[in-house]
Amino acid sequence: MxxxxxxxxxxxxxxxxxxxxxxxxxxxxxxxxxxxxxxxxxxxxxxxxxxxxxxxxxxxxxxxxxxxxxxxxxxxxxxxxxxxxxxxxxxxxxxxxxxxxxxxxxxxxxxxxxxxxxxxxxxxxxxxxxxxxxxxxxxxxxxxxxxxxxxxxxxxxxxxxxxxxxxxxxxxxxxxxxxxxxxxxxxxxxxxxxxxxxxxxxxxxxxxxxxxxxxxxxxxxxxxxxxxxxxxxxxxxxxxxxxxxxxxxxxxxxxxxxxxxxxxxxxxxxxxxxxxxxxxxxxxxxxxxxxxxxxxxxxxxxxxxxxxxxxxxxxxxEYLSTPIGEIDSTWHTYFSRLFPSKAVQVVAEAGKAYTKRLIETGELENLPVLGFNAAVKAGRDGPHDFTVLEAGPVTLAEAIDLYKHANALIIIKIDGTTLREWLEWSASQFIIPDGDGFLLRSNRSRDGFPGYNYDTFFDLDYAFDITHPPKYDSTAKQINDSRRVFEVKYMGRGVEDDDEFIVPANNYRVSYTPFLRDAEILHESKASVRDIVIDYMRSGPQFELRDPMRILPRGIYRMDTATKAKDYIMKGQPIKHVKETENGFSHYEINLE
CATH class of the missing domain: 3.60.21.10 (Metallo-dependent phosphatases)
Structure with missing residues (x-):
């Protein structure tokens, strides 16, 4: 049988x-x-x-x-x-x-x-x-x-x-x-x-x-x-x-x-x-x-x-076609593992706006608020696994695409020491420069560093020296005693170990990350991060795109992303399409000199 x-x-x-x-x-x-x-x-x-x-x-x-x-x-x-x-x-x-x-x-x-x-x-x-x-x-x-x-x-x-x-x-x-x-x-x-x-x-x-x-x-x-x-x-x-x-x-x-x-x-x-x-x-x-x-x-x-x-x-x-806002430029995540992206930054801005309202009403103490986010859709599941919002009206469907998970917003307080460890984890996605010039570890779960674990802090200015070994693996487990983060500034001033910050985060990041599990939780929202982003988009947000990160040593590198990304390279960006590889992806040259 x-x-x-x-x-x-x-x-x-x-x-x-x-x-x-x-x-x-x-x-x-x-x-x-x-x-x-x-x-x-x-x-x-x-x-x-x-x-x-x-x-x-x-x-x-x-x-x-x-x-x-x-x-x-x-x-x-x-x-x-x-x-x-x-x-x-x-x-x-x-x-x-x-x-x-x-x-x-x-x-x-x-x-x-x-x-x-x-x-x-x-x-x-x-x-x-x-x-x-x-x-x-x-x-x-x-x-x-x-x-x-x-x-x-x-x-x-x-x-x-x-x-x-x-x-x-x-x-x-x-x-x-x-x-x-x-x-x-x-x-x-x-x-x-x-x-x-x-x-x-x-x-x-x-x-x-x-x-x-x-x-x-x-x-x-x-x-x-x-x-x-x-x-x-x-x-x-x-x-x-x-x-x-x-x-x-x-x-x-x-x-x-x-x-x-x-x-x-x-x-x-x-x-x-x-x-x-x-x-x-x-x-x-x-x-x-x-x-x-x-x-x-x-x-x-x-x-x-x-x-x-x-x-x-x-x-x-019908449910998804509801218009909730408008954007004046195209937002996408094709290069978000290296370059700033409004499609990523908007989640950080939404969390900050929510947090600052709580500060204004006296629910939270008045400390600096740091917004961060990682690109949930950055090619892990294939060449179509990216977020793209064309300029013009934004529908509910597109707002959902900015943050597809139903994670809860959790606001935490951290010190400068914890912040540096968090940045060390992000810095660990980069490869030590070698002959082929590729800059990023694989976006795979099995043996790489998935993009959803790479956080960008948009209110800081920081620099990574990637000639040193990565300190963490993709799961935030320490694998070396090395240091890649050599400069972190907030509002032009160097961050000290005992400085305190408020960070609007999510339940996945706080509970998953070893160095955040003991962070002080200030607020647990009944609303999901996604709902907070949708409300923020309805408010007609205006924010400036920030590029907080510098990579050293300077030079010309390579990265892989979708072949379709070549249509979204803006004039003046230091990105050049090199060649198609397979399965809808391509090599790109990145000039960081």
């Missing part, structure tokens, strides 16, 4: 084949994946087909924003989830809106919802979310029992501490999987599939207890027969990955004989786990196992599905 498990992960609300920020149709989406699965089922009526999602489906796109505003009974995403999946796991971003919202959404879902390593304590989600499920399916050879379990990184307690602190506990992923998979086998599961919302890493920090990306460890657990993983928005099978423990077979899509898939992000791919099983006197035996990815760009969209969901699409368009 053949068993096929189709899987998605990190869909982030990319349901309909339409880019709501560019206003163009897309050739990838969850509807593409469903079209493929429906045709597959029709063509193979004797094959057992199951569908699963591995988390991060409820956050990230405008359908999610619509659902958050619409309220129970009017949400759109639950409709397609109910039409598509048998089982769903929970990702870290499912927690962004809080437990009560999550419970409200899950109340409208029919698929089995599972998570094995989160204890929801006394919250109603404890009854709604199962630690695992075993699906019983009849076959000509008798009943087969297919088990599913799911885990999420323990770091959710840091990333969403604002929503979760004191309301749940999270256990280590690997030990949970080991224990739960054995329990499922003892309960009669013939096959056990793990939904691991955790990436594939060889980094020792990830492979130790409570590491963030532990999936490689899961391949060594005896009672796991197949793995769907995610979180880092990458792909597997992937010939660029070389295991440090065990064996890898790219043709079969296995590591340590476990078929496994990581199908990217935004519905770009579907994962397919394939099993051939046989009933013997000892029970069901797996005779063959493999895994592969299905590229949805090569999938024909079923027009019946687009017709079915088009009314929902129109509701979202």
């Amino acid at each position: 053949k068993l096929t498990v189709f899987a998605t992960t990190d869909v982030h609300g990319a349901v309909y084949p339409y880019d709501y920020f560019s206003g163009k149709e897309k050739n990838t989406s969850l509807l593409h994946i469903k079209s493929y699965i429906d045709r597959y089922r029709e063509a193979r009526p004797d094959e057992m087909v199951l569908t699963v999602d591995n988390g991060d489906i409820l956050q990230g796109d405008v359908w999610n924003d619509y659902d958050f505003e619409a309220g129970h009974g009017h949400r759109l995403l639950p409709r397609i989830i109910n039409d598509t999946y048998d089982v769903i796991g929970i990702g870290n971003h499912e927690f962004n809106f809080g437990l009560d919202y999550l419970h409200s959404v899950y109340g409208g879902l029919r698929p089995v919802i599972i998570n094995s390593n989160v204890d929801f304590m006394d919250h109603p989600l404890k009854e709604r979310v199962l630690p695992y499920t075993i699906l019983e399916k009849e076959t000509p050879e008798g009943m087969i029992k297919i088990g599913f379990l799911s885990v999420v990184p323990t770091q959710i307690l840091k990333w969403d501490a604002f929503h979760l602190e004191g309301r749940l506990n999270v256990s280590d992923m690997r030990t949970t999987v080991e224990k739960t998979a054995a329990e499922m086998k003892a309960a009669g599961a013939d096959l056990t599939i793990l939904l691991s919302h955790s990436g594939l890493s060889k980094n020792p920090d990830h492979l130790k207890k409570y590491g963030e990306n532990q999936t490689l460890l899961m391949t060594m657990i005896r009672d796991v027969d197949g793995i769907v993983f995610g979180h880092t928005h990458e792909f597997f099978p992937d010939r660029d990955f070389d295991v440090s423990i065990g064996t890898i077979d790219f043709k079969r899509g296995t590591i340590n004989n476990k078929p496994m898939v990581q199908p990217g992000v935004y519905g770009s791919h579907a994962g397919k786990l394939s099993f051939e099983v046989e009933r013997t006197a000892e029970g069901w035996q797996i005779r063959h196992r493999s895994a592969c990815l299905i590229d949805t760009q090569e999938t024909q969209l079923d027009p019946r599905l687009t017709d079915k969901y088009e009314p929902f699409h129109k509701k979202v368009l």
Whole structure:
């Protein structure tokens, strides 16, 4: 008998084949994946087909924003989830809106919802979310029992501490999987599939207890027969990955004989786990196992599905088309990892405006306010993963694109010492100058320095000497005792260690970053950063673009960004397009002499 498990992960609300920020149709989406699965089922009526999602489906796109505003009974995403999946796991971003919202959404879902390593304590989600499920399916050879379990990184307690602190506990992923998979086998599961919302890493920090990306460890657990993983928005099978423990077979899509898939992000791919099983006197035996990815760009969209969901699409368009302001120049993030960008700075300005109102009303002490931000969309997920707002009217959709996460605003107080460490972390994204001239580390989660961890402080003037080794890795873990920050000024005066500043930040940055966890929290807003940005855009903001950073040594360097960026180089900017590389990216020459 053949068993096929189709899987998605990190869909982030990319349901309909339409880019709501560019206003163009897309050739990838969850509807593409469903079209493929429906045709597959029709063509193979004797094959057992199951569908699963591995988390991060409820956050990230405008359908999610619509659902958050619409309220129970009017949400759109639950409709397609109910039409598509048998089982769903929970990702870290499912927690962004809080437990009560999550419970409200899950109340409208029919698929089995599972998570094995989160204890929801006394919250109603404890009854709604199962630690695992075993699906019983009849076959000509008798009943087969297919088990599913799911885990999420323990770091959710840091990333969403604002929503979760004191309301749940999270256990280590690997030990949970080991224990739960054995329990499922003892309960009669013939096959056990793990939904691991955790990436594939060889980094020792990830492979130790409570590491963030532990999936490689899961391949060594005896009672796991197949793995769907995610979180880092990458792909597997992937010939660029070389295991440090065990064996890898790219043709079969296995590591340590476990078929496994990581199908990217935004519905770009579907994962397919394939099993051939046989009933013997000892029970069901797996005779063959493999895994592969299905590229949805090569999938024909079923027009019946687009017709079915088009009314929902129109509701979202109507919601997003509301004009909320106007800008007199184009804002984009193509070069934001090196040069100032109004699309990045506007978030800092919005946070400062909110904070200064609290100072004026006496809620906060009168200290200097420092605005900062990082580009959320800076190419990590491909050449289209950038923010672009053309000059003219700004709609709600474009304002959402400036800050797509539902993080809460948290205002903290820090001293000059902490500020320098924060800047050292940003300085760590740069490569020590070498022969090829490239300036920035990779924008990847697995082995690089993602742009969303590179903060720019727009109210300071500072300089980095990148001939010294980086002090931090991308997760803000110290890796050297070196110093790159050699000058920091505020209002023309050098910053002293005991100087105090107020910083409008967000719950992700404060809880995630080691040197900020002990910062004094002055205010926790009930409004999200995104809502504060939207309100700021409605006010018709006027601010000057600031370039606070200098890089030493001066010279001519290179960086990679989208090929499309060449159309946005302004006259006089020290940027020159060199050549296209692959997958929509290009090399650019940067003159910092």
